[in-house]
Amino acid sequence: MAGYRADRMSEDIKREIASVIRELKDPRVSGKMLTVVHVDVTHDLSYAKVYVSALDGIDSAKEAVKGLTAATGHIRREITNRLHLRVAPEIKFIADDSVEHSFEIFKKLEKSKKNDD
Numbered sequence: 001m002a003g004y005r006a007d008r009m010s011e012d013i014k015r016e017i018a019s020v021i022r023e024l025k026d027p028r029v030s031g032k033m034l035t036v037v038h039v040d041v042t043h044d045l046s047y048a049k050v051y052v053s054a055l056d057g058i059d060s061a062k063e064a065v066k067g068l069t070a071a072t073g074h075i076r077r078e079i080t081n082r083l084h085l086r087v088a089p090e091i092k093f094i095a096d097d098s099v100e101h102s103f104e105i106f107k108k109l110e111k112s113k114k115n116d117d
Helices: 002-023 058-070 072-083 098-116
Strands: 034-041 047-054 090-096
Touching: 002 034, 002 047, 002 072, 034 098, 047 058, 047 098, 058 072, 058 090, 072 090
Parallel strands: 047 090
Antiparallel strands: 034 047
């Protein structure tokens, strides 16, 4: 039962971070198609690892992570206010290439489907 709260909070944080990312004006973040893939929250809700992926590739995601790391204070404040938390979790952004990888798999499946026809 204790894991339920952390799971629920990770989904709430994921939703709110995705919303805040759309509002950021940092050029490293604003012009990219970013996706918050997953959020890992510790059981005491003091730390959160946020996995961010970009459709443009891992290099674009790494550049966006630099911008998000610079805006961590703003993002933490927004999450605290929106979710009515007493203490905001320490956030660590990590670049992930899962969206790019899944897009490549999708292209290969479409290509194989065309070859079968």
